[in-house]
Structure formats: structure tokens, C-alpha cells
Amino acid sequence: MRRKNEEKKQKIKQAVIKLILDEGFHGASISKIAREAGISPATVYIYYNSKDEMLREIYQEYADQVYSYLLDQIDENMSGKLLIETIIKTYYSYINEQEKVFYFVEQFSSCPSLVDKCRDTEGCSKIFSMFDELKEKTVIRNIDNVIIFSMLFYPVKCIATRYFDQEREADSALHELIELIQETLLV
Amino acid sequence: MRRKNEEKKQKIKQAVIKLILDEGFHGASISKIAREAGISPATVYIYYNSKDEMLREIYQEYADQVYSYLLDQIDENMSGKLLIETIIKTYYSYINEQEKVFYFVEQFSSCPSLVDKCRDTEGCSKIFSMFDELKEKTVIRNIDNVIIFSMLFYPVKCIATRYFDQEREADSALHELIELIQETLLV
DNA sequence: GTATAATAAACGAATGATCGTTTATAGTCA
DNA sequence: TGACTATAAACGATCATTCGTTTATTATAC
Numbered sequence: 319m320r321r322k323n324e325e326k327k328q329k330i331k332q333a334v335i336k337l338i339l340d341e342g343f344h345g346a347s348i349s350k351i352a353r354e355a356g357i358s359p360a361t362v363y364i365y366y367n368s369k370d371e372m373l374r375e376i377y378q379e380y381a382d383q384v385y386s387y388l389l390d391q392i393d394e395n396m397s398g399k400l401l402i403e404t405i406i407k408t409y410y411s412y413i414n415e416q417e418k419v420f421y422f423v424e425q426f427s428s429c430p431s432l433v434d435k436c437r438d439t440e441g442c443s444k445i446f447s448m449f450d451e452l453k454e455k456t457v458i459r460n461i462d463n464v465i466i467f468s469m470l471f472y473p474v475k476c477i478a479t480r481y482f483d484q485e486r487e488a489d490s491a492l493h494e495l496i497e498l499i500q501e502t503l504l505v
Numbered sequence: 506m507r508r509k510n511e512e513k514k515q516k517i518k519q520a521v522i523k524l525i526l527d528e529g530f531h532g533a534s535i536s537k538i539a540r541e542a543g544i545s546p547a548t549v550y551i552y553y554n555s556k557d558e559m560l561r562e563i564y565q566e567y568a569d570q571v572y573s574y575l576l577d578q579i580d581e582n583m584s585g586k587l588l589i590e591t592i593i594k595t596y597y598s599y600i601n602e603q604e605k606v607f608y609f610v611e612q613f614s615s616c617p618s619l620v621d622k623c624r625d626t627e628g629c630s631k632i633f634s635m636f637d638e639l640k641e642k643t644v645i646r647n648i649d650n651v652i653i654f655s656m657l658f659y660p661v662k663c664i665a666t667r668y669f670d671q672e673r674e675a676d677s678a679l680h681e682l683i684e685l686i687q688e689t690l691l692v
Numbered sequence: 693g694t695a696t697a698a699t700a701a702a703c704g705a706a707t708g709a710t711c712g713t714t715t716a717t718a719g720t721c722a
Numbered sequence: 723t724g725a726c727t728a729t730a731a732a733c734g735a736t737c738a739t740t741c742g743t744t745t746a747t748t749a750t751a752c
Contacts, residue, residue: 323727342616344530348712358729360714369712421617428615430608431529462678465685468663469656476655491649498652502689507701507747535738545703547740556738 327365329355331376335422343425374436377426380419384412385441392448398457398504403496406474410492413478424475442467458503469499514552516542518563522609530612561623564613567606571599572628579635585644585691590683593661597679600665611662629654645690656686 333354337346348369352359366372391408392401413420427433449466452458458466473495481488520541524533535556539546553559578595579588600607614620636653639645645653660682668675 326727340618342530342618345618347710349710359712360730361728363713364727421615424615425612428608428611429529431527431532461685462681464664464667465660465678465682468660468667468682469685472659472663473652473655476659477651480651480655491652494649495652495655498648498656498689502685507699507745509701513701534736536736546738547704548702550739551701 326355326357326361329357330362330365330372331379334373334376335380335418338425339418339421343429370435373426373432377423377432378436378439381423381427381439382441383419384409384416384423385445387412389444389448398452399500401452401457402470402500402503405470406492406496406499409471409474410478410488413475456505459505461503466503469502473499509551513542513544513548516544517549517552517559518566521560521563522567522605525612526605526608530616557622560613560619564610564619565623565626568610568614568626569628570606571596571603571610572632574599576631576635585639586687588639588644589657589687589690592657593679593683593686596658596661597665597675600662643692646692648690653690656689660686 330351333351334346337350337354341350348359348362352362362372366375388405388408391404396404445467446463449458449463453460474492477488477491477495481491517538520538521533524537524541528537535546535549539549542549549559553562575592575595578591583591632654633650636645636650640647661679664675664678664682668678
């Protein structure tokens with residue numbers, strides 16, 4: 319029996335993510351994706367049942383990736399200050415290093431008609447549990463989890479996209495942001 | 506000579522915005538838009554040169570709308586506290602009341618290949634000038650404008666979308682957020 | 693104040709291209 | 723041989739756009 323080639327599936331994923339960054343969702347057709355991946359359009363259907371399912375599967379795979387990436391960098395014994403610094407810096411690096419993935423996930427998740435068809439993402443709940451622990455240990459103030467989440471991640475997005483390709487400005491803004499968020503969230 | 510019907514153009518815009526919320530960019534074809542607007546596909550091309558131009562024109566019209574809406578609610582003599590409260594509350598209302606427009610703009614602006622083709626938005630610079638004035642008057646702390654911007658607007662987005670249709674939770678989170686942002690930004 | 697000429701809006705139908713998907717066939721390995 | 727990958731070719735549907743025509747509104751002439 320000839321084996322399915324997992325490398326080929328990876329090629330498809332990369333092609334999807336690249337095309338969606340370069341041309342947006344409307345520019346990422348099966349034939350373009352196949353051409354980019356160096357395979358036939360029909361082959362895509364060996365690995366995925368439909369285009370919709372394909373996009374959803376890729377999204378679900380990458381949507382949570384950032385959170386495990388983050389949790390890997392975090393240590394139980396870190397001080398609150400260091401924790402916030404690490405989270406923000408790591409998220410910022412992730413956006414810059416995984417630029418294509420980031421924009422794919424952003425585009426996908428800003429489209430309600432796509433997101434509605436997806437099961438809930440799991441990765442985020444681990445982050446919320448971490449917030450709960452930190453509140454219990456009186457490391458961070460007793461603030462609604464969604465707010466903590468919104469303040470840790472959303473402003474960074476703004477800085478990363480607005481200061482894109484202006485490394486110096488981005489860096490100094492990032493450190494200013496970290497100090498502010500530390501002041502705001504820590505007890 | 507027959508006149509162009511401005512109502513018809515408005516119908517097209519509304520159709521675009523509705524369809525993009527309901528089905529995403531890929532679902533908003535010219536024929537669907539025309540059907541939704543109650544006109545012929547050919548008529549769309551009397552009002553716009555191409556689909557691309559149409560989307561761009563509609564985006565540019567609405568992308569700035571929120572900032573004028575905001576600036577209208579703001580008074581020179583407001584205290585810093587009230588100012589921040591007003592900005593956050595007004596932005597939150599805007600998202601909820603102009604849901605379709607908000608999601609259209611979000612989807613469009615999260616697609617780099619679309620945004621790159623657009624001229625810079627003007628409305629945001631007025632907000633930045635306001636920040637400059639407030640810093641000069643030592644109402645808000647001397648923080649980078651992009652950071653102030655990111656903290657005033659981005660977390661609200663998160664709360665509005667995550668607490669969508671949970672009015673009570675959203676409201677209490679919003680007030681908590683307002684207090685935190687006031688603490689953080691005011692002198 | 694009619695009638696007529698001029699013009700642009702508006703339309704349905706058709707354009708070729710491309711879409712997502714399926715089918716028939718060839719190739720590859722156990 | 724049987725099971726599976728991979729493909730080229732073909733599918734009907736739909737895409738953005740254009741064409742040829744009709745319709746509605748204006749300006750001019752009497």
C-alpha cells in the first residue's frame with residue numbers, strides 16, 4: 319500500500335497560508351493552492367473532503383498553536399512582573415515570526431460566517447485557568463478573565479501591525495506597553 | 506438626461522455590507538449583491554468601475570465613520586475620566602449598533618492584500634491629535650499614541666465580540682475595563 | 693404646452709474564465 | 723492482485739464583466 323505523504327499535506331497547509339496572506343481568502347482557490355503546493359487540484363481532495371473543511375481544519379490547528387507556544391514559555395515560579403513581560407514579548411515574537419499564520423488566523427476569525435461553523439477553541443481555556451490561579455495566589459488583581467485576556471493580547475496586535483517593519487519604534491512601544499499592563503494587572 | 510439614483514447606490518452599499526456579514530467576502534458576488542439590492546448586475550457597474558474599487562470605496566467611507574461618530578460625542582471641557590468613559594462606551598455602542606458595518610470593516614482591514622491597496626485613513630489622525638493635546642494639558646500620561654490608541658479601542662473589541670448577546674456580562678465587564686483604563690492612562 | 697431628439701440609466705442575456713468537485717485512468721507498493 | 727495515491731481531464735456552476743437593447747428623463751423646437 320502506498321502511504322499518504324504527510325509532507326504533501328504540510329505543503330498544502332503552507333500553500334493555503336501563503337496565498338491567503340498574499341491575496342486574501344478570495345484569491346486562494348484550490349487550483350492556485352495546488353499549483354503553489356506543486357500538486358494536482360484533485361490531490362487536495364485525497365487529504366481533505368472539501369475546501370471548507372480544509373480551511374476549517376487548518377484554522378483549528380493553528381488557532382490554538384499560539385497558546386501552547388505561550389504556555390511553553392511560562393514557568394510556575396515566575397514573578398507576576400516577569401510573567402506579564404514574558405507573555406507579551408512571546409506573543410509579539412509569535413506575530414512577527416509566524417506572520418503568515420497570524421494573518422491567516424486573523425482573517426479567518428474576523429469572518430463570523432466562517433468562525434460560526436467551528437467548534438470552540440480549547441487553547442484559550444488553559445490561559446483562562448492560569449488567570450484563575452494567578453488571582454487565587456493574589457499575583458494579579460481580581461479582574462474578569464476576558465478583560466485580562468483583552469489587555470494582554472489585543473494591544474500587542476495593534477502595536478505589531480501598526481509598527482510593522484519599524485523595529486525600533488515597535489520595541490520601545492512594546493516595553494512601554496509591558497510596564498503599563500504590569501501596573502494595571504498586578505496586585 | 507437621466508439622473509443617477511443616489512438611493513440605488515445606498516442600496517448597493519447596504520447589500521455589500523449585509524452579504525459580507527452573512528457569508529463573508531467569498532460569498533459576496535456581484536450577482537448576489539445585485540439581487541440583494543434589487544437591481545441588475547450590470548447596474549452595479551454604472552456606480553462603480555469594478556468590484557475591487559467598489560469594496561475599497563465602501564471600506565474607505567465606513568472605516569473613518571467610527572472616528573467622527575466618536576469625536577462628535579466628545580467635549581473639550583470633559584474631565585479625563587469622563588473622556589475615557591465616553592470614548593469606550595461610545596465605541597462599544599457603535600460596535601453593537603452598527604454591527605454589520607463593524608464586521609465589514611474588521612474583515613476588510615484584517616486582509617493585508619486589500620488594505621495595502623487603500624490610501625491611508627484620515628480619521629485616526631484626528632484622534633492622535635487629540636491625544637497630543639491631552640498630553641500637553643497633562644490630562645493623560647505621556648504615552649506613545651499608538652499605545653493609547655491600542656488600549657482605548659482594542660480591548661473593547663474583544664469584550665464586544667466575546668460577550669456578544671450577553672448584555673449583562675458585557676456591561677459589567679465594560680465598566681470594569683473603563684476603570685482600569687482610566688487608572689492606566691490618566692495622570 | 694406638446695412633440696421630438698438626445699442622453700444616460702437600467703436591464704437581461706451572454707461572454708470567457710475560473711470556481712470547487714468528480715471521474716476515469718495510470719502508477720506504486722505490499 | 724488489491725489497495726491506495728496521484729493525476730489529467732472534464733463536470734456543471736458561478737464568477738466578474740460586457741453587450742445590445744430598452745426605458746426614463748432632460749433639453750430643445752415649435
